[in-house]
Amino acid sequence: QQQVKQSPQSLIVQKGGISIINCAYENTAFDYFPWYQQFPGKGPALLIAIRPDVSEKKEGRFTISFNKSAKQFSLHIMDSQPGDSATYFCAAIQRAYSGAGSYQLTFGKGTKLSVIP
Amino acid sequence: EAGVAQSPRYKIIEKRQSVAFWCNPISGHATLYWYQQILGQGPKLLIQFQNNGVVDDSQLPKDRFSAERLKGVDSTLKIQPAKLEDSAVYLCASSLETGGFYNEQFFGPGTRLTVL
Numbered sequence: 001q002q003q004v005k006q007s008p009q010s011l012i013v014q015k016g017g018i019s020i021i022n023c024a025y026e027n028t029a030f031d032y033f034p035w036y037q038q039f040p041g042k043g044p045a046l047l048i049a050i051r052p053d054v055s056e057k058k059e060g061r062f063t064i065s066f067n068k069s070a071k072q073f074s075l076h077i078m079d080s081q082p083g084d085s086a087t088y089f090c091a092a093i094q095r096a097y098s099g100a101g102s103y104q105l106t107f108g109k110g111t112k113l114s115v116i117p
Numbered sequence: 118e119a120g121v122a123q124s125p126r127y128k129i130i131e132k133r134q135s136v137a138f139w140c141n142p143i144s145g146h147a148t149l150y151w152y153q154q155i156l157g158q159g160p161k162l163l164i165q166f167q168n169n170g171v172v173d174d175s176q177l178p179k180d181r182f183s184a185e186r187l188k189g190v191d192s193t194l195k196i197q198p199a200k201l202e203d204s205a206v207y208l209c210a211s212s213l214e215t216g217g218f219y220n221e222q223f224f225g226p227g228t229r230l231t232v233l
Binding site: 032 | 222
């Protein structure tokens, strides 16, 4: 059962354009939504994250838009650059209580972004 | 600050053989995770340790996979015997654990396993 659905699978954008990646979830127990960026041969790295009580969060060229009622969120990359070419994963976190605090991180399937000059 | 270290980076084995992966987390990180990332998919959690105790191993195929974290630092993940469908990148991640809200997980570069 895929708990976080991500689209599109791949995306080609011209340099300077806007890249948009969408995600949807069903589990209302999710309470934190990070985005990860992964370059070939590297592990994923946290890019930006949002809590469900916030509708938008911006960090530099990266913006998350969050629609709690629709259970959807998206990543916008403004002024896309060739260096942004990577695979992007949306994720959702459901807190699992273990006494010391532990977190179940569920990833989408990823979007391969190619920014062409 | 040194990141999460993993070895080997690549491994090719025949089916039914055994294989082991090693992970050294960021110093001071109490929580350690092993993920399986199949080509074209997002990482899937296999097991989570808090110090040297298992917090969550609900998605670990225990008939063939095992993991341990001795002394609450390094960890090894073993597959015995391997199947073709185990071909994937095995990622190790670690995080601080202060009991508060989510602490960022830092991922290692992964071990790419090919089972022939």
